[in-house]
Amino acid sequence: MKIKVMDKVLAANDAWAEENRKFLAQRSITMLNLIGSPGSGKTSLLEKTIDLLGKKLRIGVIEGDIATSRDAERIGKKGIPVFQINTGNACHLDAHLVNAALKELCKSSRLNLIFVENIGNLVCPAEFDIGEHAKIAILSVTEGDDKVEKYPLLFSEAKALIITKLSLLSHTNFKLEKAEKDFRKVNREAPILRIDNISGEGFSGWIAFLNNM
Numbered sequence: 233m234k235i236k237v238m239d240k241v242l243a244a245n246d247a248w249a250e251e252n253r254k255f256l257a258q259r260s261i262t263m264l265n266l267i268g269s270p271g272s273g274k275t276s277l278l279e280k281t282i283d284l285l286g287k288k289l290r291i292g293v294i295e296g297d298i299a300t301s302r303d304a305e306r307i308g309k310k311g312i313p314v315f316q317i318n319t320g321n322a323c324h325l326d327a328h329l330v331n332a333a334l335k336e337l338c339k340s341s342r343l344n345l346i347f348v349e350n351i352g353n354l355v356c357p358a359e360f361d362i363g364e365h366a367k368i369a370i371l372s373v374t375e376g377d378d379k380v381e382k383y384p385l386l387f388s389e390a391k392a393l394i395i396t397k398l399s400l401l402s403h404t405n406f407k408l409e410k411a412e413k414d415f416r417k418v419n420r421e422a423p424i425l426r427i428d429n430i431s432g433e434g435f436s437g438w439i440a441f442l443n444n445m
């Protein structure tokens with residue numbers, strides 16, 4: 233019985249995801265779904281990305297959080313359109329919520345790139361299609377190098393893996409080679425980008441990836 237209910241939820245979600253894909257295609261907008269743990273550096277990655285690309289592309293951001301608008305306030309300071317979704321207790325954004333946010337965000341702005349910062353979590357956000365062009369997995373070196381093995385769905389679906397907080401590597405026992413080898417077991421294609429949000433190390437690869445989307 234539980235499985236049937238879940239099927240219905242996912243079917244309804246997929247219909248909204250299709251709506252979102254149409255909405256984005258009509259406006260030639262690329263939408264990327266950033267997924268990673270709380271504190272993995274998703275918002276910092278966005279801040280730095282906007283600094284580097286905000287003049288070249290018309291960027292908008294949808295922020296997903298259980299509570300608060302702290303991330304939207306941080307992004308808003310960059311002077312770009314941002315919409316905060318608070319899910320209350322839901323552990324992921326679904327396509328219906330994103331549809332409402334997309335309509336709001338595009339009401340007064342013509343955008344060509346939208347980032348969705350999903351709820352900080354490696355599990356549920358990977359299960360819900362929101363109509364994005366690509367899921368981007370964010371993994372910080374402070375989380376431990378076993379996360380790829382423990383949460384394979386996200387890493388198998390990702391179109392890029394971004395390893396953040398590189399400058400802290402020597403203070404952890406995170407083994408880049410192990411994490412990257414585990415990633416290749418579930419994902420043969422997606423590029424692996426090692427970056428540091430503070431120093432900007434590795435951002436040229438990320439910006440090149442975005443320019444090729």
Ligand code: MG
Pocket residue numbers: 274275303349
């Ligand atoms: Mg954040």
